[in-house]
Amino acid sequence: MNTKANLVNNMLTPEHKKGKLEKIYWISLFIVFGVGVYSIITGYFMQGMESTYLSNIVPWGGWIAFYIYFIGLSAGSFLLSTLVYGFGMEKFEKIGRAALLSAIVCMITGILFVFLDIGRPDHVMNAVIYWNVTSTMSWEIHFYIVYLILLVVELYFSMRNDLVKVAKSNNFKGKLSRFLIFNKQEYTDIDKGKDKKRLKIMGIIGIPLAIFGVHGGTGSIFAVLKAQPYLNSALFPLIFIISALVSGTALSIAIYVIKCKVKKQQADHSMIRSLGSMLALFIGIEIIMVWYEFLVGFYGLEHEELGTLQLIMGSPYSWSFWLFQMGFALLFPLILLVIKKTRESINWILGASVMVLIGVVGVRFNMVIPTLIMPKIDGMPYGNYYMNLSEWLTSFGVIAMCLILYTIGEKLFPIDELDSHEKGVSKHE
Amino acid sequence: MAIHSKSHLQPEDYSKLADQFVPNSDKVLATSPYDSELGKNMARDARKVINGKLKIEDFHRVYSASLIKEFGDQYASGPSETSQNSSTSAGTGPKWGMVIDLKKCVGCDTCTVSCKAENRTPPGMSYNVVLETIKGDYPNFSITNLPKPCMQCDNPPCVQVCPTRATYKMENGIVIIDNDRCIGCRYCMVACPYGSRSYDFGNSYEQEMIGYNDVTSPEYGIERGKRKKGDVPEETVRKCSFCYHRLQRGEEPACVETCIGDARYFGDMSDPNSVVSKLAASPRAFRLKEELGTKPRVVYLR
Ligand code: SF4
Numbered sequence: 001m002n003t004k005a006n007l008v009n010n011m012l013t014p015e016h017k018k019g020k021l022e023k024i025y026w027i028s029l030f031i032v033f034g035v036g037v038y039s040i041i042t043g044y045f046m047q048g049m050e051s052t053y054l055s056n057i058v059p060w061g062g063w064i065a066f067y068i069y070f071i072g073l074s075a076g077s078f079l080l081s082t083l084v085y086g087f088g089m090e091k092f093e094k095i096g097r098a099a100l101l102s103a104i105v106c107m108i109t110g111i112l113f114v115f116l117d118i119g120r121p122d123h124v125m126n127a128v129i130y131w132n133v134t135s136t137m138s139w140e141i142h143f144y145i146v147y148l149i150l151l152v153v154e155l156y157f158s159m160r161n162d163l164v165k166v167a168k169s170n171n172f173k174g175k176l177s178r179f180l181i182f183n184k185q186e187y188t189d190i191d192k193g194k195d196k197k198r199l200k201i202m203g204i205i206g207i208p209l210a211i212f213g214v215h216g217g218t219g220s221i222f223a224v225l226k227a228q229p230y231l232n233s234a235l236f237p238l239i240f241i242i243s244a245l246v247s248g249t250a251l252s253i254a255i256y257v258i259k260c261k262v263k264k265q266q267a268d269h270s271m272i273r274s275l276g277s278m279l280a281l282f283i284g285i286e287i288i289m290v291w292y293e294f295l296v297g298f299y300g301l302e303h304e305e306l307g308t309l310q311l312i313m314g315s316p317y318s319w320s321f322w323l324f325q326m327g328f329a330l331l332f333p334l335i336l337l338v339i340k341k342t343r344e345s346i347n348w349i350l351g352a353s354v355m356v357l358i359g360v361v362g363v364r365f366n367m368v369i370p371t372l373i374m375p376k377i378d379g380m381p382y383g384n385y386y387m388n389l390s391e392w393l394t395s396f397g398v399i400a401m402c403l404i405l406y407t408i409g410e411k412l413f414p415i416d417e418l419d420s421h422e423k424g425v426s427k428h429e
Numbered sequence: 430m431a432i433h434s435k436s437h438l439q440p441e442d443y444s445k446l447a448d449q450f451v452p453n454s455d456k457v458l459a460t461s462p463y464d465s466e467l468g469k470n471m472a473r474d475a476r477k478v479i480n481g482k483l484k485i486e487d488f489h490r491v492y493s494a495s496l497i498k499e500f501g502d503q504y505a506s507g508p509s510e511t512s513q514n515s516s517t518s519a520g521t522g523p524k525w526g527m528v529i530d531l532k533k534c535v536g537c538d539t540c541t542v543s544c545k546a547e548n549r550t551p552p553g554m555s556y557n558v559v560l561e562t563i564k565g566d567y568p569n570f571s572i573t574n575l576p577k578p579c580m581q582c583d584n585p586p587c588v589q590v591c592p593t594r595a596t597y598k599m600e601n602g603i604v605i606i607d608n609d610r611c612i613g614c615r616y617c618m619v620a621c622p623y624g625s626r627s628y629d630f631g632n633s634y635e636q637e638m639i640g641y642n643d644v645t646s647p648e649y650g651i652e653r654g655k656r657k658k659g660d661v662p663e664e665t666v667r668k669c670s671f672c673y674h675r676l677q678r679g680e681e682p683a684c685v686e687t688c689i690g691d692a693r694y695f696g697d698m699s700d701p702n703s704v705v706s707k708l709a710a711s712p713r714a715f716r717l718k719e720e721l722g723t724k725p726r727v728v729y730l731r
């Protein structure tokens with residue numbers, strides 16, 4: 001899938017070496033992005049929802065699936081970063097800021113996807129102004145805003161010490177940093193202590209926000225729908241959270257390892273290995289949950305639920321379940337992360353993470369689409385939905401935008417800890 | 430005749446038509462046991478009320494005494510509490526409901542067609558459908574036709590989930606959509622257990638039906654003029670409103686009026702003596718997906 005290629009490409013960006021690779025990376029990203037913008041204009045803005053293959057039977061499709069995918073990535077990477085800032089696990093310090101940055105960028109991407117799915121962009125502020133307290137979606141919209149602000153503030157404080165250092169240089173980056181730190185000259189130990197405390201508080205506020213507000217909340221957008229028996233289960237928001245952790249951890253591993261490879265730095269083996277075993281743990285929990293979700297679902301012998309399960313597991317689209325959801329998202333990476341030989345190797349851990357990142361896309365599609373295809377009342381027609389060209393182009397464009405934003409973020413801000421560069425990573429080994 | 434005139438019928442033409450309808454109206458009126466002059470005066474003033482030249486309260490004040498004299502205790506004075514336009518206090522007023530007799534439904538789809546004509550729904554959208562299910566194999570089989578409008582649930586999941594409160598339940602039991610507020614997120618469509626909601630993708634019959642775009646259906650009594658690309662209600666969600674705009678002028682929903690089998694009944698469910706209330710109390714009555722607790726206002730007779 002393109003996503004994977006892009007993702008790998010992204011991480012391959014050498015910061016100092018303006019090589020051929022980087023050129024290819026930027027050019028290809030901007031081409032994909034440009035095509036996406038073109039298809040948004042000709043499709044979304046000129047034709048509206050008519051440009052998609054959505055219908056009255058399947059009113060939500062690929063964009064909603066990508067939306068929850070990215071919200072999941074965001075919540076997952078943020079929760080990972082709280083290990084560092086909330087609970088002071090310094091071991092993972094190296095991925096802390098990158099995780100925050102990717103949480104921000106993924107959040108923006110997710111919100112953009114859901115914005116694209118809204119029929120009347122001119123009415124969109126109504127969703128902020130008129131708050132319906134019984135609507136999970138209404139709560140989500142407000143939580144997303146708060147969460148995004150929290151992420152930005154937290155990232156800012158987490159890199160303030162390095163911003164002060166960068167501000168000494170006189171290039172654009174330096175100027176930007178000077179502006180951001182309000183011309184602060186000195187980063188004292190008092191500042192350091194204060195920032196650490198601030199980060200801790202924000203991390204701890206952020207945990208319930210990310211769990212209940214952002215991802216559990218997004219899960220409950222779906223779980224509260226009694227019209228969709230397949231989704232209507234209390235376990236569903238939990239599966240959302242745990243699969244957010246799975247994909248977020250995988251994203252952080254992938255970003256870190258690929259970045260090290262591109263910059264030809266020594267990667268921190270022990271950290272990657274412990275992240276790998278964390279990933280395995282999360283996948284294990286997810287398997288348990290998914291198992292019970294399906295068990296209870298089957299056991300009910302409820303007509304619509306069985307029909308949905310059959311659509312997921314036995315329809316022409318079931319490859320997305322068996323290969324992506326079961327294979328790439330759960331079993332293959334779990335096997336890789338458990339077998340002694342592969343779980344020690346950074347390349348295999350990277351492989352497992354990339355697999356997860358691809359597989360979870362399938363998981364998200366299976367959450368949204370099959371249950372809508374299943375008719376709600378006997379005698380109503382089955383839906384038929386797959387993404388058309390315009391939807392795909394738009395999606396790739398938005399994903400390219402996500403990568404562009406991330407890379408720009410990496411380039412403009414001191415996302416890597418400056419100390420660890422200078423002292424070298426081998427010390428931690 | 431006016432029909433052949435170059436311009437459309439004007440209001441005066443209608444009065445002329447009405448005047449010529451009965452050759453000698455005074456003679457006919459004289460056969461009535463009641464006071465004809467009173468009736469004529471009331472008709473004249475009623476028009477003033479409709480035109481807004483006379484207040485409904487004044488109208489009642491003027492005629493109350495003579496009406497009581499004429500009709501005795503059959504007449505209840507005062508502005509009608511059931512009037513849609515009067516500002517009734519909360520909890521009074523009718524609570525609309527529909528009863529559909531499945532034994533009488535022949536599956537002709539007249540309701541679907543008349544609904545489409547009334548509400549001018551675009552291609553791919555139908556507020557009312559008739560679902561046909563066949564049980565058993567030939568020769569032992571039965572066919573059930575299930576006409577399905579919006580159930581106007583008393584506990585509507587669509588209202589619960591709408592992030593903007595664009596869709597809400599009215600005092601009279603009808604669940605409506607404020608298309609000027611709806612953001613088109615389609616959450617309500619996913620949440621409706623009956624598949625009653627449709628999204629206006631902006632399609633049009635203009636190709637095969639000249640003049641389709643000339644007028645948008647005055648749903649909820651709002652005149653929107655021409656149907657134009659990008660104008661509300663396009664790109665928002667729409668659904669059956671029990672023909673609220675028809676109720677406002679005292680007419681039944683189009684599907685009820687046109688049903689050839691007389692399978693549909695419409696009325697005030699809060700009045701225990703109404704036909705619908707009585708039918709809804711019948712042992713044949715059931716509602717769709719009752720177990721979900723949505724409390725539909727559409728009752729079926731099996
Ligand atoms: S039938 Fe559907 S659209 Fe109609 S009130 Fe009930 S939930 Fe809402």
Ligand code: SF4
Pocket residue numbers: 590591592593594595596606610611612613614615616617618665666
């Ligand atoms: S589509 Fe409109 S009516 Fe339906 S939930 Fe969204 S804002 Fe509310």
